[in-house]
Amino acid sequence: MTLFRATVLDTPDDPFAGGSLRADADAGLLVRDGLVVDRGGFAAMAARYPADEVVDLRDGVLLPGFVDTHVHFPQVRAIGGLGMPLLQWLERCALPEEARLADRTYAEAVAEEFVSGLVQAGTTSALVFGSHFAPAVDVLFAEAAGAGLRITAGLVVSDRLLREELLTTPQRAYDEGLALARRWHRVGRTRYAVTPRFSLSCGDGLLDACRSLQADVDGAWFTSHVNENAQEIATVARLFDGCGYVDTYDRHGLVGRRSVLAHNVHPTDAELRCLAERGAGVAHCPTSNAALGSGLFPLRRHLACGVRVALGSDVGAGTGFSLFKEGLQAYFVQQLLGDEGVPLSAAHLLHLATSAGAEVLGLGDEVGDLGTGRRFDAVLVRPATGSTLDVALRHAADDEQALAKVFALGSTADVAAVWVDGRPLLTRGPDGAPSGTTGDRSGRVAVPG
Numbered sequence: 202m203t204l205f206r207a208t209v210l211d212t213p214d215d216p217f218a219g220g221s222l223r224a225d226a227d228a229g230l231l232v233r234d235g236l237v238v239d240r241g242g243f244a245a246m247a248a249r250y251p252a253d254e255v256v257d258l259r260d261g262v263l264l265p266g267f268v269d270t271h272v273h274f275p276q277v278r279a280i281g282g283l284g285m286p287l288l289q290w291l292e293r294c295a296l297p298e299e300a301r302l303a304d305r306t307y308a309e310a311v312a313e314e315f316v317s318g319l320v321q322a323g324t325t326s327a328l329v330f331g332s333h334f335a336p337a338v339d340v341l342f343a344e345a346a347g348a349g350l351r352i353t354a355g356l357v358v359s360d361r362l363l364r365e366e367l368l369t370t371p372q373r374a375y376d377e378g379l380a381l382a383r384r385w386h387r388v389g390r391t392r393y394a395v396t397p398r399f400s401l402s403c404g405d406g407l408l409d410a411c412r413s414l415q416a417d418v419d420g421a422w423f424t425s426h427v428n429e430n431a432q433e434i435a436t437v438a439r440l441f442d443g444c445g446y447v448d449t450y451d452r453h454g455l456v457g458r459r460s461v462l463a464h465n466v467h468p469t470d471a472e473l474r475c476l477a478e479r480g481a482g483v484a485h486c487p488t489s490n491a492a493l494g495s496g497l498f499p500l501r502r503h504l505a506c507g508v509r510v511a512l513g514s515d516v517g518a519g520t521g522f523s524l525f526k527e528g529l530q531a532y533f534v535q536q537l538l539g540d541e542g543v544p545l546s547a548a549h550l551l552h553l554a555t556s557a558g559a560e561v562l563g564l565g566d567e568v569g570d571l572g573t574g575r576r577f578d579a580v581l582v583r584p585a586t587g588s589t590l591d592v593a594l595r596h597a598a599d600d601e602q603a604l605a606k607v608f609a610l611g612s613t614a615d616v617a618a619v620w621v622d623g624r625p626l627l628t629r630g631p632d633g634a635p636s637g638t639t640g641d642r643s644g645r646v647a648v649p650g
């Protein structure tokens with residue numbers, strides 16, 4: 202067993218429901234087989250477990266691993282395509298790149314870059330939009346499983362209005378999805394998600410096939426896009442004879458507890474009520490919504506209706522993998538909404554980036570905070586000495602203020618170590634180079650053999 206010693210910040214109690222930040226300046230977390238089996242003040246824990254190895258992380262701040270509820274595997278090289286609204290951006294930036302994943306060798310290179318991007322950002326769990334090509338989805342699952350990430354993903358399907366090579370048929374979508382699910386669903390930390398791209402590119406027959414697949418794969422997830430952009434919404438309404446966007450999925454039985462819909466920037470009240478009744482989650486993607494000019498996310502209306510919300514990076518329309526940036530942008534948007542916005546504290550941002558995501562992905566009993574009984578999925582934030590974040594943290598008045606500074610100034614460069622199930626996925630020395638952080642009880646740092 203290992204005793205992790207650290208300043209630990211997490212949000213086991215939902216700040217939107219009256220909870221507040223849990224901050225332990227010198228905590229001890231006892232981890233056995235990847236599970237936090239006991240937690241308390243370090244001195245008491247060290248006395249209780251004198252024989253266990255101590256990993257001293259007091260040179261940083263330990264947070265739960267981040268949960269990204271909406272991110273696109275094939276778009277890592279498309280990040281930074283600025284200056285276009287959604288449908289133009291898809292046509293010019295995203296879809297040409299997605300078409301290249303027909304080549305398995307190309308897909309392998311992108312999968313490596315994508316998984317590495319998640320790990321470096323401290324993302325330990327993610328709901329991933331896969332590729333339109335089944336072999337590329339296999340490649341993604343293999344890469345993510347090899348790295349040790351907690352990934353839910355699937356084959357993206359469309360049967361109209363996109364470039365020809367990205368289209369499929371209902372039967373092929375079902376068959377290829379089932380084959381992928383048989384290989385990867387509930388294997389280790391991976392799960393399968395039925396993934397129609399969006400109603401705009403999916404006819405009723407294909408959405409029916411998606412429903413059949415979800416019904417035939419026990420515990421499979423459903424994810425797609427909804428209500429992102431005004432022109433997109435108008436086109437969907439025209440294609441479905443005036444049907445509401447959420448209803449295009451709901452009438453096929455796709456909206457439920459294991460559903461996550463991305464964006465939802467422009468929902469009607471009826472749609473919010475439907476999402477709440479079904480227990481579906483919404484992935485709020487703040488930098489993407491800003492970069493594409495999609496709109497300001499109505500968080501207050503979601504919360505008022507009881508819709509569950511978490512964060513998504515939406516790479517590559519989003520501007521990177523870091524959930525620090527998504528949290529900060531979420532905060533900006535609510536400020537800009539004035540009276541219609543929700544004033545967000547640092548604890549809200551941490552909750553949205555960790556425990557809310559875990560809950561939306563049905564992982565709330567396993568991850569999302571660092572309490573006893575949770576898997577040890579964690580991120581060590583340790584800025585470079587003398588960096589602005591380092592200065593800010595040294596002068597923070599309290600833990601909530603320190604956390605606010607982490608969200609204001611933090612980036613992937615400040616992520617010094619990442620664990621999933623107690624296993625290190627990334628460790629960086631103070632100079633940014635990979636190294637170990639195993640130390641003895643005195644806090645001495647040694648590189649493990």
Ligand SMILES: [Zn+2]
Pocket residue numbers: 271273330426463515
């Ligand atoms: Zn997306």
